[in-house]
Each structure stands twice: as C-alpha cells, then as structure tokens.
Amino acid sequence: MHKHHFDTFDQQKDASSFGMWVFLVQEIMFFGGLFVAYLVYRHQYYMAFGTSSATLRVDLGLFNTIVLIGSSLTMAIAVNAAQRSLQKRLIAFLLATMALGATFLGVKVIEYTEKFEKREVPGANFCFNPQGAPCKGVSHEEEKTPDLIQRYLNGRFGKLPGLDKAAEHGAEATTHAEAGEAAAPEPGVPGEATERQRSMPGSEVYFSLYFAMTGMHALHMIVGIGLMVWLLYWATKGLYSAEYYTPIENFGLYWHFVDIVWIFLFPLLYLINRHIGGHH
Amino acid sequence: MSAAAASGHLVAGHEVMPEENYLSVDHSLKSWLLTVDHKRICILYLLTITFMFFIGGAFATMVRLELLTPAGDLMQSDTYNKAFTMHAVFMIFFFLVPSIPATLGNFLLPLAIGAKDVAFPRLNLLSWYIFVIGASFAVIAMITGGVDTGWTLYTPFSTNYSNTNVMMTAVGILIAGFSSILTGLNFIVTIHRMRCPGMSWFRLPLFVWATYATSLIQVLGTPVLAITLVLVALERGFHIGIFDPALGGDPVLFQHMFWFYSHPAVYIMILPGMGVISEVITCFSHKRIFGYKAVAFSSVAIAVFGFLVWAHHMFVAGISLYAGLVFSFISFLVAIPSAIKTFNWSATLYKGSVRWDTPMLYVFGFLGLFTIGGLTGLFLAALGLDIHLTDTYFVVAHFHYVMVGGMVLAYLCGIHYWWPKITGKMYPELPAKAAAIIVFLGFNLTFFPQFILGYLGMPRRYHAYPAEWQVMNVLSSAGASILAIGFLLPMVYLVWSLKFGKVAGPNPWQATGLEWETSSPPPEHNFHETPVVTTEPYHYGEKEREI
Numbered sequence: 001m002h003k004h005h006f007d008t009f010d011q012q013k014d015a016s017s018f019g020m021w022v023f024l025v026q027e028i029m030f031f032g033g034l035f036v037a038y039l040v041y042r043h044q045y046y047m048a049f050g051t052s053s054a055t056l057r058v059d060l061g062l063f064n065t066i067v068l069i070g071s072s073l074t075m076a077i078a079v080n081a082a083q084r085s086l087q088k089r090l091i092a093f094l095l096a097t098m099a100l101g102a103t104f105l106g107v108k109v110i111e112y113t114e115k116f117e118k119r120e121v122p123g124a125n126f127c128f129n130p131q132g133a134p135c136k137g138v139s140h141e142e143e144k145t146p147d148l149i150q151r152y153l154n155g156r157f158g159k160l161p162g163l164d165k166a167a168e169h170g171a172e173a174t175t176h177a178e179a180g181e182a183a184a185p186e187p188g189v190p191g192e193a194t195e196r197q198r199s200m201p202g203s204e205v206y207f208s209l210y211f212a213m214t215g216m217h218a219l220h221m222i223v224g225i226g227l228m229v230w231l232l233y234w235a236t237k238g239l240y241s242a243e244y245y246t247p248i249e250n251f252g253l254y255w256h257f258v259d260i261v262w263i264f265l266f267p268l269l270y271l272i273n274r275h276i277g278g279h280h
Numbered sequence: 281m282s283a284a285a286a287s288g289h290l291v292a293g294h295e296v297m298p299e300e301n302y303l304s305v306d307h308s309l310k311s312w313l314l315t316v317d318h319k320r321i322c323i324l325y326l327l328t329i330t331f332m333f334f335i336g337g338a339f340a341t342m343v344r345l346e347l348l349t350p351a352g353d354l355m356q357s358d359t360y361n362k363a364f365t366m367h368a369v370f371m372i373f374f375f376l377v378p379s380i381p382a383t384l385g386n387f388l389l390p391l392a393i394g395a396k397d398v399a400f401p402r403l404n405l406l407s408w409y410i411f412v413i414g415a416s417f418a419v420i421a422m423i424t425g426g427v428d429t430g431w432t433l434y435t436p437f438s439t440n441y442s443n444t445n446v447m448m449t450a451v452g453i454l455i456a457g458f459s460s461i462l463t464g465l466n467f468i469v470t471i472h473r474m475r476c477p478g479m480s481w482f483r484l485p486l487f488v489w490a491t492y493a494t495s496l497i498q499v500l501g502t503p504v505l506a507i508t509l510v511l512v513a514l515e516r517g518f519h520i521g522i523f524d525p526a527l528g529g530d531p532v533l534f535q536h537m538f539w540f541y542s543h544p545a546v547y548i549m550i551l552p553g554m555g556v557i558s559e560v561i562t563c564f565s566h567k568r569i570f571g572y573k574a575v576a577f578s579s580v581a582i583a584v585f586g587f588l589v590w591a592h593h594m595f596v597a598g599i600s601l602y603a604g605l606v607f608s609f610i611s612f613l614v615a616i617p618s619a620i621k622t623f624n625w626s627a628t629l630y631k632g633s634v635r636w637d638t639p640m641l642y643v644f645g646f647l648g649l650f651t652i653g654g655l656t657g658l659f660l661a662a663l664g665l666d667i668h669l670t671d672t673y674f675v676v677a678h679f680h681y682v683m684v685g686g687m688v689l690a691y692l693c694g695i696h697y698w699w700p701k702i703t704g705k706m707y708p709e710l711p712a713k714a715a716a717i718i719v720f721l722g723f724n725l726t727f728f729p730q731f732i733l734g735y736l737g738m739p740r741r742y743h744a745y746p747a748e749w750q751v752m753n754v755l756s757s758a759g760a761s762i763l764a765i766g767f768l769l770p771m772v773y774l775v776w777s778l779k780f781g782k783v784a785g786p787n788p789w790q791a792t793g794l795e796w797e798t799s800s801p802p803p804e805h806n807f808h809e810t811p812v813v814t815t816e817p818y819h820y821g822e823k824e825r826e827i
Contacts, residue, residue, distance in 0.1 A: 005397035005474075007810070015399040015473040022465045026503050033507035033537055037522055040533055048528075122520040122527070204527045208520035212511060 013246050020250040024257050027220075031261055034213050038268060041209065045202025050273030051130055052206035055120060057111060061270040064107050065262065071100035072259045079252040082235075082245035090248070091235050097255065098228050101221050108218055112211075119195075120207050127195040128203040135195060210269055217265060220258045227251055295785030297704050301801040316401035317804060322387035322702070324408050325378060330771075332374040332415060335422070337764065339367035344726075344757040352744035360743035361428035362444065368431035370422075373453050374415050376687055377460055377545060380552035381467070381498070382411070384694045385491050387702060389467060391795035391802060392485045394476025394811040399469040403462055411459035417452030421445040430741065432542070435523040435534040439515040447516055454509045457502045460548075464498030467491055476794075478813030482576070485793055485817050486569065489576040490555025493583040497544040497551075500587070505541035508534065532597055539590035547586040549683050550650075551579055553690030554621055557646055560697050561625050563791040564640040565632025568818045571624040578617035585614045595666045604663055611661035618654050622647065637789075638709060641716040642693030649685025649723065653678060656731065671741070674734025677727045685723055692719070692770065699774065700784030704801040707781060711773045719766035725759025792818055 006012040042049050078093035119127040119135050127135035196204075231251055234240065240248055302319045305311070312320060342363040346354045355363065386404070390397050398404050421427055427449040429438040438446050471484070471492050512534070514520050521527030523534040562569045569575060591599055591607040599607075625647060634640070656678040660666050669675060699707050729752040734740075738749055745753070787796040798807050 003401075004805070005395065005401060011473060015469050018473060019400060019465060019469045022468055022499060026461055026465065026499050029500055030503035030507050033504045033511075033540075036537070037511075037533060040530070041522075041528075044530075045528065123518060202528045204521045205529055208514075208522045208527075208529070211520065212514060212522065216507075216510070 016246045016250060020253050024253060027257060031213075031216065034209070034216065035264070035268075038209050038213065041202065041205045042268075042272070045205060048200050048202030049206050051200065052120075052128065052203045052210075053269060053272045054274065055118070055128075056210075056270045057114075058270050058274070060107055060111055061266055064104050065266050067100050067104050067107070068259045068262050071097050071104070072256050074100060075252050075255045079245070079249050082240045082248040083242055085241040087235070087238060087240075090240060091232065094228055094232050094235060098225055098232075101225050101228075105218060105221060105225075108214065115207070115211075122204050122208045122211065124196065126199060126204050126207070128199045128207070129195070130200065132198060213265055213269065217258065217261055220261070224251075224255055224258055227254070295783040297783050298799040298801070298803070300803050301704065301799065302804045303704075303801050305804050314405070316397070316405050318386050318390050318398050318401065318404060319702075319802065319806075321404050321408055322383050325382040325386060325411070328408070328412060328415065329375050329378055329383065332370050333767075335419070336367050336370035336375055337767065339363050339370065340760065341764070343367060344760040346743050347745070347753045348757050350745050350747045350750050350753075355743065357743050358428060361430075361741070362426035364741060365427050365430050366422055369418060369427070369449060369453070371683075372431055372545075372549070373456050374411075374418060376549040376683060377456075378411065378463075379549075379687065379691050380556065380694060381491060381494055381548070382407075382463055384487075384556065384691075384698060385463075385467065385494075385552060388487060388698065388795055389470060389491055390474065391701075391798065391806055392488050392793060393471065393474060393479050394794045394807065394813065395470065395474035396805045396807070396810075398466050399474055400466050404466055407459045407462040407466070410462070411456055414452045414454070414456030414459060417448055417455060421448035421452060424448075432538060433509075433512060434538075435512065435515070435531045436525065439512055439523060440526075447513055450509045450513055454506055454513075457506050457509075460498045461502045461506075464495035464502070467495040468499065471495075476811050476813060480813075482573065483813055483815075483817055484576075486558035486572070486575050486579075487552075487555035490551045490558070490579045493579040494548050494551045494555075496580075496583050497548050497586060501541040501544040501548075504537060505545075508537040508541070511537075532594070532599070535594050535597055536591065539593045540587070543590040543593060544583070544586040546679070546682070547582055549687050551582060553646070553687040553694075554579065556690045556694035556697070557625060557643055558621075559791075559793070560639045560693055561628050561643050562818045562820065563697070563789050564635045564637060564643070565629050566635070566790075566820050567628060567632035568816075568820055569624065570627035570630075571620075572817070574620050575624050578620040581617040582614065585610065585617070589614060589661075592661055592666070595663060596670050608661055608663045608666075612658065614661075615654065615658055622651060622654075638707070638712040638716055639693045639697040641713060641720075642689050642696065645716065645720045645723075646686060646689045646693065649681050649689065649720075653681030653683075653685055656681065668737075669734060671739055672734035673730040673738045673740055676740050677730035677734060680727045680730070685727070689719065689723075692716070695770070695774075697789070698795075699777070700788045701795055701800050701802070703778055703781070704784055705777045705781030706784045706788060707770075707777045708773050711769060715766050715769035715773075718762060718769065722759050722762030722764075722766050726756050726763050727759070729753070729755045729759075792820060 003012060006015070074093045074096040078090055078097060081087075081089035081093060115121050118138050119125055127138070129135060228251070231247060234247070302317055312324070315321065315324075342355070343360070346352065346360055346363070348354075352360065386398070389395075422445075425445055427442070427444045427446055429442050429444070429446055433446065433450065438450075471488060475484075511520075511522050515523055521529045523529045523531050525531060558569060558575055589607055589611045591603060592611045595604050595608075625643075656674070660669055660675060660678060696707060696712060699705070733749055733752050733756075736749065738745055784800050786799050788800075789796070794807075794811050794813070795802075797811065
C-alpha cells in the first residue's frame with residue numbers, strides 16, 4: 001500500500017520518519033532563537049530575572065510539568081497500541097493525551113490571567129516594582145492556588161483578587177473598578193515617569209520572554225491537539241494498524257519534542273533564583 | 281545510452297516530441313493546481329518567481345531613475361526608502377532564495393538521482409501554496425503603501441517608528457520562510473532516501489551536492505529568521521520589549537538573530553548556482569570535472585562556514601573588538617572553499633573540448649563576475665577597511681556581483697541548459713547568445729561604477745548625492761537599462777521556442793546524468809524503468825570509448 005513514487009513500503013516509512021526528525025531539527029532552531037535571547041538577557045539582568053521569576057506560581061508550573069510528562073506517557077502508550085493494532089486502546093490514549101494537553105493549556109490560561117491582573121504583561125500597562133510604590137489596581141493579597149482555581153471554576157473571570165477589600169479603603173478604587181479600568185495606566189503627566197518607566201529595569205524583558213516562550217510553546221500544543229483530532233478521526237476509521245502506524249509514531253515524536261521544550265522552560269522561567277526576592 | 285541520444289545534437293531537427301510526457305498528461309487547470317508532480321511544481325514556481333522578479337525589477341528601475349540626477353527630484357526620500365526596500369524584499373525572499381532550488385532543484389533533483397518524485401510530493405505542492413500565500417502578503421503590503429525599513433527590518437525603527445506596512449511584509453516573509461524550510465526538508469529526505477540503485481553519495485551529480493548543502497541552510501537557518509520575525513511582530517503589535525532599548529531590550533540582539541539566518545541565506549542564494557555551473561562546465565568542456573570530491577565538499581564547507589560569519593555584517597554595530605577579530609578571520613576562511621570551486625572549474629576547462637553554446641557563455645560570465653564579487657567580499661571581511669566601506673555603494677556592488685553576477689547568471693545558465701529537458705524544445709541560439717552578452721555587458725556597466733562610488737564614500741539608501749558623483753551614477757543607470765533588455769529578451773524567445781523551437785530530443789548536449797537518459801520532456805513518472813547506475817558521474821571521456 002505504499003505510494004507510487006516509493007519502491008517499497010519500508011522506504012516510505014523510513015522517509016517519513018527521517019523527514020519528521022529533520023522537522024524537529026528545524027523546531028530546535030526555531031526555539032533556539034528564543035533560548036539565545038533568554039541567555040543574553042538572563043546574563044544582563046540577572047537580579048531582575050530572579051525577582052521577576054519569583055512572581056510565577058511554582059505549584060502551577062510543577063503541576064503542568066507533571067501533566068505534560070503524563071501526556072508523553074499516554075502518547076507513548078498510544079504509539080505502542082497502534083503498533084500492536086489495539087484500536088480501542090489507541091483511541092483511548094489519544095483522548096487521554098488530548099485531555100492532558102487541554103489541562104495544561106487550561107492552567108496556562110489561569111496563569112496568564114493572573115499576570116494580566118497583576119499588570120505583569122509587557123505593554124503600556126506594565127508595572128513591576130517590588131521595592132517601590134505598589135502598582136495601582138493590583139492587590140498584594142496573596143491568593144492561594146486552590147482558591148485561584150476555584151475562582152476560575154466559578155466563572156469569576158473578570159474580577160480582581162482583593163478588589164473588594166481595596167474598595168473599602170477609598171472611593172477612588174471603587175470608581176475605577178466600576179468603570180472597569182482598575183488596571184488602566186495613569187495618563188502620563190509630562191515630566192513625570194509613568195509606572196511602566198519606574199518598573200524594575202529588565203523585568204519587562206523577562207516578562208516579554210516569558211510570554212514569547214510559553215506562548216510559542218502553547219501554540220505548538222494547540223497545533224498538536226488539532227493534529228490529534230485528525231489522527232483520532234482516522235483511528236476511528238481503523239486506518240492504523242501494525243502494518244501502518246507512521247503518522248501516529250511521527251506525531252508522538254512531535255508531542256515528545258513539545259514536552260521536552262517545556263522541560264527546559266520550567267526551570268529557566270520558574271525555578272531560577274528562588275532564594276532571592278521571594279514574593280513581592 | 282542509445283546512439284541516437286548520444287548524437288542528439290546533430291539530429292535535433294529530426295527528433296519527435298514523445299507523445300506521453302508530463303505536460304501532455306492532462307491539460308486542465310485543475311490538473312496543474314492540484315499536481316503533485318515535481319516537474320509541474322517546477323513550472324508553477326517558475327511562473328511565480330518570474331512575476332516576482334519583474335516586481336523587484338520595477339523597483340530597481342525606480343531606484344536607478346532617481347539616481348540619474350544628484351537632486352532628489354523624481355521621488356521623496358520616503359518613497360525612495362520604500363523603493364529600495366521593496367526591491368530587496370521581492371528580489372531576495374521571493375526570487376533569489378527560491379530561484380534555483382524551487383525551480384531547477386524541483387525539476388532535476390528526482391531525475392538526477394533516478395527517483396520517480398521527491399520524498400513528499402504533497403508537501404512539495406503545499407510548499408508552493410505557502411509560498412504563494414506569503415508572496416500575496418508581500419504584494420498586498422506593496423499595493424497598500426509599501427514598507428520602508430530596508431529588507432533588514434532593523435529594530436527599533438521597524439518595531440517602534442516606521443509607519444509603513446512592516447507587519448504585513450514581515451508576515452509575508454515569515455510564511456515564505458516556511459515554504460523554504462519545507463522544500464529544504466523535502467530535498468534532504470529525498471537525497472537520503474530516494475536514490476536509485478547504484479547511486480552512491482560520490483556518484484551524485486554536483487548539482488545535487490549543492491542542493492543538499494542549500495537545503496541544510498534552509499532547514500537550520502530559516503527557523504531562526506522565523507522566530508526573529510515573530511518577535512518583531514509581537515514587539516510591533518503588542519509592545520513586548522525584547523529588542524526595544526527603552527524597555528531594556530537590545531537592538532543588536534535583533535541584528536545577531538537576523539544575520540544568523542540572513543548571512544547563511546546569502547549562500548542559499550549562491551550555492552545552487554555553483555551546482556549549475558559544475559554541471560554545465562563539465563558538459564561543455566566534454567570532460568570529467570576536476571576534483572569531484574573537492575567541489576562536493578566545498579559546497580558543504582560553505583554551508584558550514586556560512587553559519588559562523590554572521591557578525592561581519594555588524595562590525596560597526598558596537599560588537600566587541602575580539603568578536604570582530606574572530607568573525608573577520610572566519611569570514612576570510614569562506615574564501616577557501618569558494619576558491620577551490622573556482623580553481624577546479626578552471627582546471628576542468630584545461631584540455632577540454634570547449635563549446636560556446638549559450639549556457640557556457642553564462643558560465644564564463646559567472647566565473648568572472650563571481651570572482652570579482654568574492655574577492656571584494658574579502659575587502660569587506662577586513663575589519664579596518666570595512667569601517668570605511670560599510671553602508672556604501674561598495675557593499676551594494678559587492679553583493680550584486682555575487683547575487684546577480686553569480687546567482688542570476690547561473691539561474692539563466694541552468695534555465696537554458698535544461699530548457700530542452702523541461703519543455704522538449706530548443707531555444708533559438710542566436711538571440712540567446714546575444715542576450716547572454718547583453719546581460720554581461722549591462723551588468724558590468726551597472727555595478728562596476730558602484731565599486732568606485734562606494735570607495736569614494738557614496739552611502740547606500742540615499743536618494744540624493746553630491747554632483748561630482750553624477751557621471752558614475754549615469755553610467756550605472758545606463759547599464760541597468762541594458763541589463764533590463766538582457767533580462768527581457770529570454771522572456772520573448774523562450775516563450776517563442778515553446779511553439780516554434782526545434783524538437784530537442786532526449787540529450788541535445790550529449791551530456792551525462794540520469795536526467796538526459798529519459799525522454800524530453802520526461803514521462804510523468806520520470807523513467808520507464810528504474811535506472812541503475814554503474815558508472816562515476818561525468819564519465820565524458822569514457823562514453824566515446826564505449827561507443
């Protein structure tokens with residue numbers, strides 16, 4: 001059942017697998033650009049990176065790391081099932097891989113939203129000043145992770161943590177909250193530095209890299225989940241068996257690659273210099 | 281090899297077109313737009329990049345017209361910025377990078393290794409569609425106002441200040457880059473896995489070696505450009521701060537990442553041309569190539585060195601003196617494999633029975649112009665001299681000697697050499713020779729004065745200049761108009777030959793190589809039987825002995 005331009009089925013399988021590895025080399029170079037940028041700025045803004053990194057939630061990051069490693073396991077089992085023509089097992093473990101991938105992305109949504117709420121997203125609204133004046137509209141009450149997840153499960157997406165308490169202290173904050181612009185930057189007074197300009201030097205670079213790197217990684221996961229929908233469709237049609245499982249195997253390589261990228265991202269973004277700065 | 285094929289040139293007028301060939305399989309538009317045949321995909325690319333070439337050429341015309349007079353009278357400086365930027369964007373990303381790999385590479389690679397197609401034919405078609413989408417973005421960006429950052433898209437101008445269509449152009453380049461990556465991937469796998477029985481690595485034609493080296497660069501370099509453009513887009517669109525000095529970012533990092541791709545990309549724009557020259561010079565010297573392995577490995581060496589010299593574009597950008605020294609030294613090293621090729625080609629001519637057909641005229645043009653382009657590259661690799669020459673017309677002349685004098689001449693050389701194979705028809709020899717000579721003369725008249733202008737200190741990218749430089753600029757613009765005629769002529773007679781050209785026969789040049797052993801144009805699946813290779817490549821002397 002090999003395609004016309006190949007002489008044998010083995011040649012076709014071999015070519016596909018080799019092509020996938022070349023593609024992964026290309027992916028390494030793609031992420032390599034980001035890692036080089038990280039390396040340069042980590043060296044340049046050593047303290048800022050440590051302090052900024054301390055704002056990330058290690059517990060969520062660790063949870064996601066376990067989820068991703070688990071998804072690599074389910075993917076490996078799916079490949080094995082395809083090689084042994086175990087249709088139901090293949091479908092089940094593809095679904096499990098998708099579910100774990102979606103879980104990872106869900107947690108990422110929670111983490112991203114929190115960054116938006118704390119104004120730790122690069123752009124005009126950026127404010128990160130652990131030693132100086134607190135950023136306007138940002139609560140400094142630490143919210144425990146279970147509460148945070150509960151809040152998302154309850155669907156209270158738009159509300160800032162600790163905003164109710166802030167409202168008790170002054171009418172100004174309430175006005176802002178009602179207008180839905182609690183986190184809006186102050187209009188710049190000429191001659192006076194904005195909150196963004198007063199932010200810790202280098203911290204915005206860290207958060208730029210945080211979003212670029214985890215964003216590119218998440219994009220690869222979204223593409224991966226999309227591909228799995230396609231694989232699942234053909235798996236239910238019974239296309240894959242011990243005779244023909246190349247697409248499953250190649251997709252497995254892709255999925256493991258995306259996991260390995262995260263294995264590098266997690267320590268570089270979450271675990272650096274946990275001893276300095278602490279929570280701001 | 282049949283005797284009829286061996287003496288094909290003599291009896292070319294009596295050959296008949298094979299009834300069954302890849303062009304005659306199906307004539308519907310759908311059969312072209314959904315084809316997975318590498319030969320038809322070559323034609324699709326050929327049409328697309330020819331269109332892109334003329335867009336780029338139109339902007340070159342605008343530039344040369346403006347520079348006829350010292351005053352900036354034809355257009356505003358902003359318009360001029362757009363003109364030279366669009367010229368470079370279209371010529372580099374949408375013509376030169378895909379030129380030989382996507383056309384001749386696509387057509388010849390499977391034929392030259394005795395395969396029925398590339399490893400992934402559908403991916404091959406997809407690459408063309410991706411290229412067309414990328415090109416459409418660039419064309420729309422052009423129509424809706426253009427872009428003025430220079431093709432290098434340097435930050436922070438491109439991210440924070442330019443009010444032109446930077447985003448859409450960058451997205452277009454990014455998309456075209458994926459096409460380039462996928463083509464490179466396809467070719468690497470094809471060369472590794474699709475060779476016919478007997479086609480060992482050292483029996484590969486040198487064009488295949490050059491394509492392999494090019495593909496390595498495409499796969500390893502282009503992704504870095506891709507992520508760099510993504511970061512520029514994020515910075516422009518969402519104001520993240522990776523390259524913005526106001527936020528602590530470093531614009532020099534952008535230059536490092538940009539040139540990490542774009543210097544190797546310069547070799548994407550010359551290596552395939554070198555591959556073409558290796559094929560043609562052996563055929564028209566009717567002699568085995570001198571130093572096969574040296575020529576093969578020098579292609580790979582150029583690809584490898586190409587990744588280690590990027591910062592020679594940044595000697596004045598504030599990199600450290602020590603980095604400058606190292607990059608200068610490694611840049612000099614690139615001259616070694618390039619010189620190996622040039623000397624081996626010259627040695628191939630020695631005691632050969634040299635013929636002066638059109639492709640060979642282009643070869644001689646290439647040898648002279650590439651040598652000048654390469655040697656002036658050494659001027660620019662020298663730290664001290666480069667400070668004087670950076671951003672002058674000397675640099676412009678240097679890279680045009682390599683890219684136009686080298687690559688475009690090699691491209692035209694290859695198009696003429698394989699035209700009988702691609703179309704089954706001979707081009708008319710007399711106008712083709714005339715065009716080759718016009719191109720050579722026009723080219724030198726255009727770009728040699730620019731060396732002098734640059735040495736005298738005329739900076740690039742300005743629309744006005746002091747009056748004492750007018751003579752040289754007028755010469756250059758006059759040369760450009762001659763060059764334009766040289767480029768337009770082949771358009772006319774090649775199209776003419778499709779209908780009126782003599783039928784070529786399978787091997788009009790009495791060349792070696794598997795592509796010449798099948799009919800012209802080749803059948804849909806290239807060979808009626810899978811070929812088996814039993815001889816070394818370029819066994820020109822031996823063939824006569826066999827007969």
